[in-house]
Amino acid sequence: MSPLNPGRVMPGARDNAAAKRGGKQKRAGRRAMTDREAQAASFIHRRRMQRIRRIGAISGSVVVVVGGLWMWLAGTFTAMADAAPEMVPSISDLSGLTVNHIDVSGINSLEPEEIIIASGVEDGQKLGDIDLDVVRERVESVGWVRAARVSRILPGTIQIAVSERVPYAFWQQKRKLRLIDREGVEITQKDLVHFAKLPLVVGEGAPKHAKALFDIMDSEPALSARVKAAVRVGDRRWDLHFDNGSIVRLPEYGADAAWHRLAAVEGAKGILERDIVSVDMRLGDRTTVRLTPEAAQARRDAEAAAAKAAKALKNNGKG
Known part of the structure; x- marks a missing residue:
């Protein structure tokens, strides 16, 4: 108005x-x-x-509570943890967080310094500048490391949890020895004297097929304990060298069946306790045993003596 x-x-x-x-x-x-x-x-x-x-x-x-419950049930927190490297740089730049400690766990055969050097992480480096996936890949490139998990622990720690490989055998190729695990993955060429009791696999392609052979051998542990070396022949099949010097030639196909058959024959007749050079199992319908020269000569002499005795007995019968 x-x-x-x-x-x-x-x-x-x-x-x-x-x-x-x-x-x-x-x-x-x-x-x-x-x-x-x-x-x-x-x-x-x-x-x-x-x-x-x-x-x-x-x-x-309400959103925080409901959303938090949903993310927990759906496992989203894990995804957020994986995505954390994308968010940390801006926070780190603002707060000035830097690395002042690297925590290494899970190692037995390695030294912490080896993992720290391999990680490439430096003291004083900004947390936000560290790509956790890159660090993990660097650590897993170390032969002894089977897997690694890398995470940030505020305010300034990088935590590296390592799972080591378990030595299972030696691999000999071109006069070089390498330590490998059950999967045939090379671990190291250093300090091999500590693992002298492990079996030996030899030849091209041996590590690649080692696991399948080890699985077969483990099915007959008493027989497997006597194998000192497994030689890959033509990258097709295996010759097994036993502790008494004899060689068992496994077939290219059906090696598992041949192995069980060998165990049965050994249990019944103890052929590996005899003076033999090799047991050829490449033919599925029969097993061929080759004696040592001395054993073969002794066998020939025994056969000749038996024939002579039989002939003498026959002549005496006629008289």
Whole structure:
């Protein structure tokens, strides 16, 4: 509503003083109304903002609780941990977090320094600049390491958890010895004297096929314990060298059946306790045994003596 104008009630009564008074009253009235409206608007605004903040706080709490429960059930926290390297750099840059410690666990044959050097992580390096996947790949390139897990522990620790490979045999190729695990993966060429009792596999492609051979041999542990070396022949089959110097030639196909057959023959006749050079099992329908030269000569002599005795007995019978 506009303020009252005296000129409209009494024409001609609007002189300069009245005009001035009217002008002052008009301006004063407008200021007073504007102040009240501003106060009311401010009060309404504050009330609205308080309600919005309360609703927002309650909604936020519900979202956090429900969302947290859902992510826990769905395993999303693991995915977030994997994605953490993407978020850490900005946080690290802001807070100035840097590496001041590297924690290495799970090692037995290795020294912590070897893992730290392989990781490439440096003291004082920003946490946000470290790619955990790259560090893990570097650590897993160490022969002894089967798997590694790398994580950040605030405020300044890089944690490296290592799982080592288990030595299972030696691999000899071109006069070089290498330590390998059961999967045929090369571990190291150093300090091999500590594993002198392990069996030996020899030849091209031997590590690749070693696991299949070891699985077959483990099915007859008493017989397997006597094998000192396994030689890969033409990258097709195996010759097994036993502790008494004899050689068992396994077939390219059906090696497992031949191995069980050898165990049965050994249990019944003890052929590996005799003076033999080799046992050829490459033919599925028969087993061929080759004697040592001395044993072969002794056998020939025995056969000749038996024939001579039989002939003498026959002649005596005729007389």
